[in-house]
Amino acid sequence: MKTTTIMLAALLAAPAAWAGITPAEADKLGKELTPVGAERAGNKDGTIPAWDGGLAKPPAGWTPAQGYIDPYAGDKVLFTITGQNADQYKDKLPAGALALLKKYPNFKMPVYQTHRSAAYPKEVTDKAKEQATKVELKGYALTDLGGSHVPFPIPKNGLEAISNHLTRYIGGGFDRTYDWFPVRANGDYYRVGFRELRVSDANFDTHTANHQFSFLGFFTAPATLQGTVYLVHESIDQVREPRQAWIYNAGQRRVRRAPDLAYDNISDGTEAMRVTDQYDAYNGAPDRYEWKLAGKKEMYVPYNAYKLSDKKLKYADMIQKNTVNPDLMRYELHRVWVVEATLKKGQKHIYGKRTFYLDEDSWGVLEEDAYDGQGQLWRIGVHPIVQFYDAQTPWYRANIWHDLSNGNYLLSTLDNEVKTPWKFGTKGNWSDFQPDALRRAGTR
Secondary structure, three states: OHHHHHHHHHHHHOOOEEOOOOHHHHOOEOOOEOOOOOEOOOOOOOOOOOOOOOOOOOOOOOOHHHOOOOOOOOOOOOEEEOOOOHHHHHHHOOHHHHHHHHHOOOOOEEEOOOOOOOOOOHHHHHHHHHHOOOOEEEOOEEEOOOOOOOOOOOOOOHHHHHHHHHHOOOOOEEEEEEEEEEEOOOOOEOOEEEEEEEEEHHHEOOOOOOEEEEEEEEEEEOOOOOOOEEEEEEEOOOOOOOOEEEEEEOOOOEEEEOOOOOOOOEOOOOOOOOEHHHOOOOOOOOOOEEEEEEEEEEEEEEEOOHHHHOOOOOHHHHEOOOOEOHHHOOEEEEEEEEEEEEEOOOOOOOOOEEEEEEEOOOOOEEEEEEEOOOOOEEEEEEOOEEEEOOOOEEEEOOEEEEEOOOOOEEEEEEOOOOOOOOEEOOOEOHHHHOHHHHHHHHOO
């Protein structure tokens, strides 16, 4: 009896295995569902339109040097949600948004007409349908991914949904330079400069089993961080094969392993307002949490925030005490998947519970409510998305994290004062993404 009980407990503790969707379900993709699994139709009220293919090409005459100009610049604000009228819209707002509206008088949410701008290249959507019946999630291991960026277009649980976010298409890779700003409660801030070069396994000259992408990150400012370089090899199954990471320290002029570049370790240059697994809204191994799919809801979320791309803007015009200039934000009504992550018993993380709101059209996390170990709402991630139309990639125009405990916030991924355009579809030589190449890359 005792042996049977132990075996049963072990089985219950082990992650389950989930098979892909049925052929009948997969047949809905590209029909009543979009190619990545969203509902193609609009809502009954007409406030969410049908998906018509998204914003699949740049505006006429556009060049990258212009930055990402706003294709919806003529839209007018429909209404504005403030702390005074927030209760009127509370059924369509994340807990974090409600908390920010109540805490900061200058935080507001201008709501605009909804545009379902997300679009992907045909080869990405074709692969999503081709592999949809084949991909399995065995524990935390994705099998038969086969190059798909949407392994579970019809998710049956929270782990499948967050897996879509982790593997989603971001142009095959990118080379981008941007700035971020830790902003203190009194409004003081400073600039951190950063360049990222990321290449997917498919875009390398050498392919590696269980390899999703590799990443080089270079600090360009402030002087205390300048010359520091990160190297990451990201695996598909990070539990079986944990992320490999290295850091080149410019002051010490040496390369060392960086096993702490994961989970809840503090990210350099953020004044502890962002931990490692909050980069790109959420990343890394999901094994420390239990994942629950709480359903799909219509919510006001940051979307098509092209005003934040305006190259005429100076950072001083964008950064305000308590919040990014709210007149530059844009919120729309979209359907989102609500995914709840609860810390497993015996596991360690500064966040005891997290709620993620995933865009049905792109699988990107648009907002995150992060709670401390006592269940108190602590930090709020706000991730305005745009369609990078030249790359057919829906992705973040900014990343913002608010800390309710001290009034600070972190505003990241701005390039308004950066002259170098972002590039997508980057390719790489495997030899340039090895630890012995870090020292050369980090030389000032």
